Amino acid sequence: MGENMGFLEYFRSEKKGSAAVAKERLQVVIAHQRSSRGRHAYLPELQQELLTVIRKYVQISDDQVHIQLDRDGDCEVLELNITLPD
């Protein structure tokens, strides 16, 4: 900030700050959210294909195949649960 900045200018530049800071912070947050997003886009499709394969052998409904992705430290764990009818 300039030393000779007048009172009004000081006032104004302070104000300019708050929305600009918000924007910068949001750029980081949103970029982060989006980078982790696309990575597992295949999961629904995987679930559908698994269903198709399993249905060749046993009749099960959509909710009997359950896929879940968990994080274990640095590791990502894909948990697959298939409930077979008795």
Add this chain to the structure above:
Amino acid sequence: MSRIIVVTSGKGGVGKTTTAAAFATGLAMHGHKTVVIDFDVGLRNLDLIMGCERRVVYDFVNLINGDANLNQTLVRDKRIKELYILPASQTRDKEALNLGGVGRVMEELMKEGFEYIICDSPAGIESGAQMAMYFADEALVVTNPEVSSLRDSDRMLGILASKSRRAVEGDDPIKEHLLITRYDPERVETGDMLSVEDIIELLRVPLLGVVPESEGVLQCSNAGEPVILNEKDHAGQAYADVVARFLGEERPHRFLTQEKKGLLKRLFG
């Protein structure tokens, strides 16, 4: 052909219900048979905003459970022809809605010839909000010019792109529209509020409209009147533009700059 449109946001209190009520009313004013569904199970509010709370007999959960049929459940608007409200249930059981049941209701509404089915989503990104967006063809993402609202909108965009019926079945993605509400041009000019340009740059979703912060919204909700019916109010006018734009009309964006200069600005600006 029917279009299912979800009004969603992630964050609470940003103006989803205000928007759903105005948008549905506007579509019906253009002559389209429209129903607006309250998905906020346990916290019914749309009926109040639409001013039909005293005529609610059955609700969405009754309909899904087969306790009432569609004709008994839909509340017909008294002002606008072709406008119907499907009220939420007041049950505290959040699990009362299920995808199968919601899907059956959607199909029935389509068979009844509804051109637009507007889904007013509850806040959050959990089951209620996911239920509201699951069958959507298009989404109005309601965002306030404020950090937490923007972050939540972005999270909701991620959910639309991965958890909706269209995503799961590999159909074309949900068509997204950005709707910025509670915009205050004066605060944007002083640098305290994110601008329309900032928000578009951050979210990268096509802009459908900007609704200014307006006193008329509270007055209209007090009276049980969708704000779009108030032609004098700026928010009402902005919603009218939004509807016309949605239906393919070209309308310039209004209320993006300050109208009258405040005293300080006149002295120093």
